[in-house]
Amino acid sequence: MKIVVASGKGGTGKSMFASSLALLFSEITNVVACDCDVDAPNLGLWLGVTTYDSVEAISTSERAKINNEKCVGCGKCFENCAFGAVEKIDSRFIINPLLCEGCGVCQLVCPTKAIDLAPVMNGEIRIKKTKWGFPLVSGQLKPGETGSGKIVQELRKRADELSHEIMILDAAAGIGCPVIASITGCDYAVLVTEPTPSGFSDLMRVLEVVNHFSVPYGVILNKWDINPEASQRIEKWSGERFLGKISYDREVVNSIVNLRPVILSKSKVKKEIRGIFGKIQESIEKE
């Protein structure tokens, strides 16, 4: 069973909720937690993790390189690179490594086979057995590199190899490659939103992805009391997909500052999260 926590928007409380879900499920079954936000991983912080048992450098992207001995200066690579990564300096062509996406088009169009694609070590996969008894698998894209979606695929493979009944995936913000790679193949999606226009708008966007992959879902409203009227509208819109709401509480911030999972803190939201956990279990059984 794979449960993804997503929202479309950053800052809605995805990682806070994903960490709580992992802890609550770990009370009844074997869990593996996956931090799929490879640009800005922070699920570990919500679980009190600051160091890892293993760190593996991985390559999920490639970069073009021109062999000057074979290059005849025809300029086809320059004309066909959609990313502007081929630069002409005097009469020579070179690849700008910061712009190259490794798409391989230049290699296809080069008449003298002067271009090679070489693997780039663009990320890391880190694993930690948390003090709560279950493992956390986390990915990290290196600054300036591409291939975030593929890093998520790799970290999911590593997580699959670990013994578990339930995998909790904490998706990144937005609806790009890493989010698509997090949602695909999941059995249920928990969509976390907040009562703001951008929160609701981004919920609609991520919902398109969730529906595209036909993943059943439920909606959680976080910080509902910062705008009760908007919350009421979202709750009404969610209908039977509504799983529950979580209050705004500064104790939640204190909990991450102190590297203590919110579900083990003094925050009043603990009770609300446990209630939502029960609803998620019911929804999963129905699906």
Ligand code: SF4
């Ligand atoms: S691999 Fe793609 S992005 Fe990189 S230089 Fe070639 S055409 Fe441009």
Ligand code: SF4
């Ligand atoms: S397409 Fe090949 S031969 Fe032509 S400029 Fe580029 S690298 Fe050189």
